[in-house]
Structures are given as C-alpha cells and as structure tokens.
Amino acid sequence: MQRKAILKLLEEVQKGVVSPEAGLKRLDKLPYEDLGFARVDHHRTLRQGFPEVIFGLKKKPLHVAAIVRSLLSQRSNILVTRCSRSVYAAIRGVTRKAKYHDAAQAVSVTQDTAMYGDGVIHVVCAGTSDIPIAEEAAVTARVMGNEVETTFDAGVAGIHRLLSARDALTRARVIIVVAGMEGALPSVVGGMVSVPVIAVPTSVGYGSSFGGLTALLAMLNSCASNVTVVNIDNGFGAGFVASLINRKR
Numbered sequence: 001m002q003r004k005a006i007l008k009l010l011e012e013v014q015k016g017v018v019s020p021e022a023g024l025k026r027l028d029k030l031p032y033e034d035l036g037f038a039r040v041d042h043h044r045t046l047r048q049g050f051p052e053v054i055f056g057l058k059k060k061p062l063h064v065a066a067i068v069r070s071l072l073s074q075r076s077n078i079l080v081t082r083c084s085r086s087v088y089a090a091i092r093g094v095t096r097k098a099k100y101h102d103a104a105q106a107v108s109v110t111q112d113t114a115m116y117g118d119g120v121i122h123v124v125c126a127g128t129s130d131i132p133i134a135e136e137a138a139v140t141a142r143v144m145g146n147e148v149e150t151t152f153d154a155g156v157a158g159i160h161r162l163l164s165a166r167d168a169l170t171r172a173r174v175i176i177v178v179a180g181m182e183g184a185l186p187s188v189v190g191g192m193v194s195v196p197v198i199a200v201p202t203s204v205g206y207g208s209s210f211g212g213l214t215a216l217l218a219m220l221n222s223c224a225s226n227v228t229v230v231n232i233d234n235g236f237g238a239g240f241v242a243s244l245i246n247r248k249r
Helices: 003-015 020-026 044-048 061-072 085-092 128-143 156-163 166-171 185-190 207-220 235-246
Strands: 032-034 039-041 078-081 098-101 106-109 120-125 147-151 174-179 197-201 227-229
Touching (some): 039 061, 061 078, 078 128, 085 098, 085 106, 106 128, 120 166, 120 235, 128 147, 128 174, 128 197, 128 235, 156 185, 174 185, 174 235, 185 197, 185 207, 185 227, 197 207, 207 227
Parallel strands (some): 120 147, 120 174, 174 197, 197 227
Antiparallel strands (some): 032 039, 098 106
16 A cells, blocks of 8 residues: 555544544555465555565466455556466456566556656667566566666667767666676766666576676676666566666655
8 A cells, every 4th residue: 555545544534534443444454465375565565665566487377366456456556577478368357457568578557657756767778689678677667657768789799879879878867777798788888877877687698608697797897886786687676776766755
C-alpha cells in the first residue's frame, strides 16, 4: 500500500468517514499476505516507494499470476522480470492491463501513470547483443515512473556513434551503460558527464570474457569516478537504483 493511500485512510478514519473496524480491515494484509507458496510483501511500497518486483525465472505461471493478483490491490504498477510468454498468458488471465516486453522478457501492469522521476534516465548499450539487458533496465525505470531515453549499439569500436548522442547524455540525470566483451563503454561515458553512471556488465562475449566476468572486473576498475557497477546481466537492478537516484524529493 502506498504511503499516500495509508495517510488518506487514516484521515478518513479521523473524520469519521470510515469506521475504525473498516479501516483495520483494509490494512489487514499489511505487512504481508501468505499465499501458501509465497508471502507477498505488501509493506514494501511503504518502505521503499515501489511494490515487490516478481522474479519470474523458474516460477510456475499460475504462482506468478497469483502473486500479481495479490499485488493488484495496492493500486501501484507491477513488474515481473525474466518471464516467458506462458507466464504472461497466466497474468493476462488475472488482468488485461498486463503488457509483455519481448526484448526484456518482462511483464508490466500499469495502474499508476504518475511521474516520480525528476529528470531523464538515459540507457546506453554497447552492441545489439546487449539490448535485452538494456531493455530490462529501461522497462524497470519506466514502470517506476521515469522518463527514459535510449541509445543502442554505440560501443567503443565505433565511438562516433556514442558521440552523436553527447547532447542527450549531458541532459540526463542518471545514465545506465550496458556492455559485454571488454566492458570499456562505462568508463568512456563516465568521462563525458557529471552525473552518476550505473554500469551493467553482460555475459556477451567470446571465451575469455568468462560469461561477463571480464566486463565486470573492467567496470569495477574504471578510472571514471562517477561509475558504479551492478551484477552481471542485472538490468533490473540498474533500472531500480537509477529510479531511486532520479526520484523527486
């Protein structure tokens, strides 16, 4: 439940519009709802400003749909990451507001169209193989109420492609940079701007990339002081943290 919704409910109880018993009933699912196979954290919106995000990988479609049904009562946006179209089909059985994002392999349910970001989050990726992770970051940031811009296929092997987006990058409040191979792109972007740069290493690359470990270590050793790093292929984590940085005060 959102903070503003709880405040409104308390005010209605104070004014006598809602009885204390009715108010208690509306709060009885806080802080979590036990579904048997999952305990849905309804208190997370109050603590962190956004509901629990569902990691869909290896979960049963009907279980994911049941969690989505539980979260719908919060009247907030819902995000399911790393899920297949079979999971999406199950969610559509619960709400027709569900939308599948093919590139990101994610499902979003929009119930709140308010903008909570104070500026633009710009997502950059090095190559087209990195687009799925970049899209996951972009979808996450949009679902959390941010304006998002993207620049894809702008790796260091053709640096002029990145430079063509320099004006847009300098306007951004937070930048997410997604790259595999040698992972050099975040350092280049970091040296161009004065805002936080969140680097996302991907598992894209040949043998000595070690499934993204080479890119991860390169990003951790960036000489650009404004670069911080999330886990390999963790576009969601980058989008979430960028949203917290960009949130209106």
